[in-house]
Amino acid sequence: MEVDRMLGSAIHPHLRYRDESVPKTSCRSMAGPLPASSILAMRSSLSEPQSEKRMFILGMGFVGQFLSYKLQCQGWTVSGTCTSHMKKKKLEDRGFHIYHLDALEPELSILDHMKHYTHLLVSIPPIAGIGDPMLQHERLLRSSLVNGNLRWLCYLSSTSVYGDCGGELVDEDYPPNPTSELAKLRLASEEGWSNLAHYLGISPYIFRLGGIYGPGRSAIETIIKQDPLSEAQKRRKYRKYTSRVHVEDICQAIMAAANSLSLGKVYNIVDEDPAPREQVSEYARKLVENKWPGLITQQAEEIEWSNVTSNKRGEKRVCNARMKEQLGVQLAYPDYTTGLQSILDKMEAPYVQS
Template identity: 70%
Template sequence: MFILGMGFVGQFLAHKLHKQGWSVSGTCTSHVKKKQLEDMGFHVHLFNANHPELSILGLMKNYTHLLVSVPPVMGIGDPVLHHEELIRSSLVSGSLQWLCYLTSTSVYGDCSGELVDEDYPANPETELAKLRLASEEGWSNLAHYLGISPLLFRLGGIYGPGRSAIDTILKQGPLSKGQKMRNYRKYTSRVHVEDICQALMATIYAPYPREVYNIVDDDPTPREEVFAYARKLVEKKWPGLNLQAPEQKEFSVVRTRNRSGEKQVSNARMKKELGVQLLYPDYKSGLQSIIDQIHSPFPCH
């Protein structure tokens, strides 16, 4: 398996595959991270698609499986597909048989709260979501050119150990602008990283009949609710911890401006065709498992 972009999901999958005896290589953009990943036992290459070492792209042809998790960049598009010709010419004589591009449910745009399955027409609204859709098309075309059935995994908001409402509360930092912007949607789809890995593994070990799969849990809940629940879990586990008050005022300013993007994303195809039984069907079970694994309330202790 070659993982272009060993980020949050990439690393989780790498650990799983490694345990099963797979040879896993991947890329990241910084020396510090490369060292950390190498210490975990992975072969890692420094690769930044904006200033690429192009020989790294040539290495991919030695692998049977390719996971792409590098996101598009504003004003640039898919930074890896900028080198599409090179990738095509390298992979065409290679061993690749599986290619999955991790994308986002943002490609559907605003669907007025409707239930959205994979046949719902993509209608991205933001610049980034438009670039995301273009990336999907690019990776899909590349896979078809190579004679492979592409996989496009449209992910909801990704959370898991180290990246969740609990972690944000424990770090006590303010929410990022992106986090606040997502806050007041009535439906916010999310998915636990373990369930993304489950779905990926399902496609690695059995045929998959379609190209596009929504990978989300059963419970699209407003972010506000998720944070309130996370706060309760933290207060229960560590009574007396001096937590920062929720930033209600800031939230309500955004609430009035950000009503778009509403949709309930369906995961029926993932369950039916990939046989995925979610480990964390809702944010409550996901957060509970995360807090159960944290021994100290202070991050990095």
């Protein structure tokens, strides 16, 4: 789930967004770094967090960063990990206490810091041939966290664990049947983090996310940049159903669960419209062409589709009823049309001259 990109204009050097499209640290502008004195004071306080709501995020990627800014604005203490020293520096400049984490060789001293937090969000994907990088050290996790302050745990998984369901409507009670290696590792990670949570006396939340999109990571940016399609994107061409969800709605669901008194469960976090990728791409193209006529100069996607064979693996329609009924989530972006329009509306210009 972790995506090694920054938010807003930092996601891509050629895209610029209006300020309201980018969450703000401590409800302040992100135009520049915090003063050194403020950062030192913040780091000092984070060494032994005092607030009642303290979130540690394993994997400060696309979702983790959006969530962090929102939590800070609500008075939470937030810390986390990232895989890049450059990202670590940028996040620290914006007021977060960040630990560098090499997924292949985790720095286990991080566990000493995690035990001070009340909430743990796991947003690190499994690694092919390895599995979940943190669960390799489950015994250490147990011994370190068992006497800590943790009382809430949420693992961000994927709807890929359901496998190919022949287009059926899938709810959380549908038996998972993953087909790809990574989907099988996802399911194993769900079980591993659930077991850890139960050992600690916590009822875990498992969030099975659809395809994640938002400002800087959507069909709008793909069309504007006109980059070649990835192999994964090509394979999704012939799917009749593709579940997706806007990052804002993921954050809304996480925050609802974090503030809930209910027991943790498995939740599908998706929107209302599992539309095929080709349909979404065509809509994004029309939005861009209407706003900036003449910007799109090539039909890269249509050319690349000619070499793709039909692949209907993974067909399913994912039901989000439990999320809405039990977490009280009212989707800000119930379908791709509202989500993509919002992203485009907040873009000031498609390119910025350096």
